Amino acid sequence: MSIKVAIVEDDKSLLDAIAFELEEQGYEVTKDVDGESGVETIKNTKPDIILLDIIMPRMDGFEVLETLKKNEALQDIPVIILSNLGHDADVKKGIELGAKAYFIKASIDIEEMDDKIKEILEKNDSKKE
């Protein structure tokens, strides 16, 4: 069964690139361009992992994280923050709110995404066990 990934990213160009790459790798992908619709999609599809941007219209990534962590059904879904916001305070806040990893988009190669996702999922599974 393929891994379900929810991508919440307001930049359509980046959203399409990463969705293309992950679909090529065999992932099942949902795409949202703002936090609010992202939360709705996550509620409906219960993905295995979430790729989340920070600066987005309507609801930013931090608010999405807070919403997810308050929801018992969604709080255990691992979240990877993918943002170009790289202040130490932002990274700290993201991790404190429960993200499993924080990557600067510009510093990550698109082909690395597959490995990163699998690594986080493995860590998450081993913790559950």
Next chain:
Amino acid sequence: MTKRGKRQLMRTVLLILGSLTLLFVVAGASQLFAGPAPNSCLPNSIFLLAGSFVVLLLIIFFCQYHLSIDDESLSELMETNEILERKLEQSEKEKQSFATLPLEDPSPVLRIDKQGKILFANNASLSLLWNWKKYIGEEVPKHIKEKIIHILEKGKNDEIETKVRGRILSFKVTPIVDEGYLNLYGRDVTKEKEVDEMKSEFVSLASHQLRTPLTGIQWYAQLLAKKKTGDLNKTQEGFIDEILGNVKRMVKLVEDLLNVSKMERGEKFVLNRQETDILSIVREVISNHRREAEKNNVTITTSPWCGESCLFRVDKEKIVQAFDNIIDNAIIYSQDGGKIEILCHNKNDSIDFFIKDYGIGIPQKQQVLVFDRFYRADNAKQKHPSGTGLGLYLAKAIIEKHGGKIGFISDEGKGTTFYVFLPKDGKNNKAKIKTGFLKKPGS
């Protein structure tokens, strides 16, 4: 003859005349009362007394003359005294007016003793004292006291900053160690700080905004390079490589700018330390630079290497950035066909790295400025006009944040050897570098 000489002569003459008078009086008196001695050759007493009288007149004359000299000297003395008094008065006035100089200085000036007690504060410091709720003679607030005592102990000029009613004051602190006090010369830097803040915010914002389109270019170029949308011919592959190479350069530049802007805003590097194999980090950086080195016709050698692995608690991303910048420079400033040797020396609790190139070197007079922000040596600008002068500035900040040290020796025209010392625990930065590795490049 000087007046002093004249007076001396007068005294001698008076002494002789006095003695003669005494002689004449004694001789005259003895002849008058006892009668002249038989066969005496002395004149009779009348002549003797007359002689005494003449000598007495001479004495009176010389005394008068002596007194006139003294009068003259006295008047001269009084005149000199008046001049001196006038000068003294003038100098007192000047002294008083200079004494008010620090008082009237529009910038705050303070003197604080080694116990933190305020010895002097000028008018411009009053708002500061008011803010501290302190008077002259009282101790400055604890946080200021601790800083200035530290500066006095070090005995070196330093700067401290403090806020007063929304204004930022920067004080140059000069310790006068022998006297046991410090002079503080303040300056309102609020405006400068605001401009700096705006500049940093702009750089930070612009950099974040730049990252997003760069990410797009990079990711799509990577998708093309992976032939996800079909095969590419050799030329197309080469072009995509060029796009990716340029994007990486741009991403690095943005990264450097962001880090500098962070440092300017006073945000210290927050290290995300993790147990990491330092050797594999450096190996990875070297491997990432091999292609660029090849393009520049430069060979990188890494032997003798120091062991298989070496676990250190470091921030991997930042250490990568530091070595990236150093090795980048070694490649860029190498001569065509040149070589770079990267060596390491493992000391168990610390490790030294040496990055030796045989390139253009750094001019002797400019070596002291090489780690300054935006500084670029003249020959570096000529060889590579588009550099930013941020690489070594950041490398130094990163290495020092890890408790390490960075330095170099260089000969213009022959090359440069950079050394990086990193302690395992990130604390000890006093260890000595084994200088055997630091032979002059080209020697």
